[in-house]
Amino acid sequence: MENKVSWHKVLNSREELAEGRVKTVTVSHKGICLTHFEGKISALDNRCPHQGGPLGEGSIENGLLRCPWHGWDFHPCTGKPPGGYDDGVEVFEVKEEHDGIYVGVPEEEEHKKTISDIMVETMVNWGVTKVFGMVGHSNLGFADAMKRQEQKGKLEFFGVRHEGAAAFAVSAYGKLTGKPAACFTIAGPGATNLYTGMWDAKVDRAPFMALTGQVATQVVGTGNFQEVDLVQAFNTAAEFNHRVQRDSRHAELMSLAVKHAILKRDISHLTFPDEVQEIEAMENAKPLGPEDRITGLDIAPPQAAVDKALSLIKNSKRPLIIMGHGARAHKKAVVKFAEDLNAPVVTTFKGKGLIADSHPLGCGVLGRSGTPIASWFMNESDLLIVFGASFSNHTGITSKKPTIQVDFDPMALSKFHKVDAAVWGEISRTLKIFEAGLKGYPEFPDQRKEVAERWAIWRKEKEKRLGETSETGLSSIAVFDAMNKLSPKNAVMCVDVGNNAYSFGRYFEPEEHDFLMSGYLGSIGFALPAAMGAWAAVGNSRPVVAVAGDGGLCQYLAEITTLVKYNMPVKVIVLNNFELGKISKEQRAAELDVWQTSLSNPNFAEYAVSCGAWGKRVSQASELEAAMKELFQQEGCGLLEVITDVSLI
Template sequence: MEKKIIWHKVLSNKKELPEGRVKTVTADHKGICLTHYKGKFSALDNRCPHQGGPLGEGSIENGLLRCPWHGWDFDPCSGKPPGSFDDGIDTFPVKEEGDSIYVGLEEEAPHKTTVSDIMVETMVNWGVTKVFGMVGHSNLGFADAMRRQEEKGNLNFYGIRHEGAAAFAASAYGKLTGKPAACFSIAGPGATNMYTGLWDAKVDRAPILALTGQVKTQVVGTGNFQEVDLVQGFNSVAEFNQRVQRDSRHAELMSLAIKHAILKRDVSHLTFPDEVQEQPAKPNSKAQTPEKRITSLEIAPPIEAVNDAVKLIKNSKRPVIIMGHGARAHKEAVVKFAESLNAAVVTTFKGKGLIADNHPLGGGVLGRSGTPIASWFMNESDLLIVFGASFSNHTGITPKKPIIQVDFDPLALSKFHKVDVAVFGEISRTIAILNTELNGEINTINQTEEIAERWKIWKTEKAKRLLETSDKGISSIAVFETMNKLTPDNAVMCVDVGNNAYSFGRYFEPANQDFLMSGYLGSIGFALPAAIGAWTAVGDSRPVVAVAGDGGLCQYLAEITTLVKYNMNAKLIVINNHELGKISKEQRAGEFDVWKTSLSNPNFADFAQSCGAWGKRVEDQNQLESVMKDMFNQSGPAVLEIMADVNLI
């Protein structure tokens, strides 16, 4: 039975292809080299039979069509090579109707399920539905499988401008939701560009899935173009790290990758050789689901640890609770526990906002980016109860006080020094058990009046600092005091690295916002790509606000175009002082000369406008509130540039 020929219009006007010229056109999914030679239009397969060169980008020389990649010649009408060679090109029927040119192709066969289809469907079934990345020559088969899922409404793919931004966006998504998103790249440089963002996710315990293309298996190890041993290269960052093979159990491999990311709160990496991506799936292959594949994580602590913790709490008069990022999913339980103890609650910088500053027991952020309130209560305490914090130097939790540490990760317990009671357990489950065992036998004093008094002292100090002005720019405290007035209470806040972050931690007073930052890695440039990841998690249901310095923003400045492309309702506040101010400060502190920290910046507001976003610059502190209000009233992406004095932080 003859196959049906489908005619496809490939040229609306014959004048678009002059005599003696060639061009690439597409009919259905087929690439065609359309030629115009001696008054005749002809259609040839666009792939040269030798290296796959695009013949439509070649030229007709001396009556022959020349491949642009290696110069092999073919007849521009018949596709035959000169002489006795038999490596000719397939041709297709052509017809002219008026000024239009049509190419006839056999009806396209139905799509056959591929390995990539099975793996992408499995990925979606496990809840990985947000992917950030770039489509390129070594990941096209997998990308096509994602396209099919996106057309079904099961997945969202966000094309970014740099793979590093893709990894940061996926990291931020994981930090905010506790669920993995994926970052996606080609082989070689695309994959290596993701490395920093993957380390950010790893050290901050955010689940993330990295998907990389790879050159064909047959040329691995030969020094092929863009060949990098990605399994070896990702060994140090990925908890799960596998090359997908032709005979792999493909659905199981994807399930294991995502399971590791979720349970280990870590990086999983799969790399896909080019030829495997389009390989037909094995007969009866089916996508997997997470049903009955993940156990409950409500781990109860050992009874001995509970008894020791209860004894310390019963004997305490002035306990202070410290919440870290690891307590994010349990903040309501922790705050209720604090209320039962009348204990002050302070947070690490990564845990900022887990309790509102205006809560009667809220003591702000502890450590270098924090407030004197938090450190005062820690120093006056007789017991520290630490939930989900890691005791980093930046936070400065003192080892000189009795400590109860509760964490889901046994390796995090007593990591840097011995604590009095190390409690391995899921935080909410542990608190429920502590409440039962304490049974109201609590002898703590009510610290709320002291907390209010310490806040009064600190706000008086802030008011004095707000009076400090300069001809060189606006002070950071003025920026964050204005943000305290105008930032929506339910915003997701994405914070960069540098002086802007220190000032943010110290002066911004959280209400019910969530905060995302590059914690342990401390990677400059985090804020803008993090806003992309945050927006994909919350959409327009919550405002997304990013705060960056000029140094950080320039790392991924082009991603403003990503905000515009997807109409992401994200607000970016950039503090521009033309300097890597934190580094200058460190050079002075180390008694070095200040060297190579000055910056030459664009007008960021104008740049944002050129990308299609709202953008304004503020140089006068008296205009700050009105312009910031205008920014928050915008319905799409917006950039507010604030000219600041680097010394007023």
């Protein structure tokens, strides 16, 4: 039985297509080449039968329609090539009505599920519902499957301007939520652009899904256009790394990819050869989900480690608690434990904000980006109790104090030096066991008064620094002092790399904030795309703020247009000192000349306005608070540019 013909209007009149011209139209997802030749409007299949070239982009020369890709000729009305060859193109019926020109094509068959449909539905069932990336020629079948899920309201896709930004957004989403989002690219350069963001997620232990298109399998190994062996290329970064084959167990493969990302807190990568994506799924193929496929992680520590830790705690008079990023999901439990011990709490830079600076036991950030309060209490302590921290050089946790380390990852325990009690266990579960073991034990000395005294000393010092002025620009402390007063108290703060980050860690006083940064990788350019990932996680339930230097912001500056397109009300604050100031500082510290660190910048505020966002530039201290207040009052995205002095950090 022949398919019914469906008629579609393609021109309002024949005058819309001049004699001797051609054009492409799409009807019922079918590409049609319209031709106007010798007074007749004709409709041909738009795909050249040889390489798939778009005939509607060709031209009529010497009475023949020429393919724009390889020059093969067809008759503009019959679709037949000269010379009696049998490689012509299909022709469709055309009729002219009073209101325009119509083309008749067979009615579309009902969509049949593809391999991509099964894999996307499985991914969504596992909770991966946010995707950042770019649609292109080698991922169209998978993109079409995601479109169907988006139309059902089960998935959100954010088209970015650079795949590197997609990777940072996905990394930030994983850091904030502990769950994976996905980034999506074409083969070749689209996929390789993910590499930096993938490593950022990997070293900071954030779950991450990478989905890449791939050239058709039949041309692999021939040096085909955009051919890169992506499984081999991502082998060092991805914990789970596979090519999807025609006969793969597709739902199981996607399930394992998501499961690895969640449980390993690592990178999963699947690459999809072009020809596999639109293959019809087997009749019995069903998407899968996580039901009874993933275990709880609330493991208890070994008793010997608990006993050793409790002995150290009971013999301590001045314990100090250190929280790293790995304690993010357990911050309330850790703070309660600190209150029970009357112990001050400091954080690593990546853990900034896990306890408010206004808390009577909160002492700010430890290390190079930190406060003298935090370093004071580490020096004065007689025991360090460390939760979810990695002991990086940047943090500078001393190895000369008795130390208890609690972490879910046994490889993180005693990683850089031996600790006195290495406790492998889920943090909240471990704390319950600690609390039970300390029940009835005499109250620990209260250090709150000393915390308040150290804060008073530090705030007095900050007041002095606030008085430092310059004709060149504002001081960093002035910017963060204004942010302390005006920024929303529950915002997600995304910070870049550079002097702006050091000043942020030192001067900004968190309340109910969450903080996202490129920790171990320390990659410049993180803040703006990270804010996109953060917004995908929290939506409009919380404000999202990106804090960047001029060097970092320029790396992904075009993503301002992404904020505008998807109505992401992200607020960007850029400290513009026309220099890679941190690098200049490092050159001086190495007793070298300052070289090639100056920058030629646009007017960032005007650029934001040109993209459709709100923008304002401030160069005077007297203008700062009013402008920042205006920024945070904007309903949509906005950018505040502050001209700063590179020497006042």
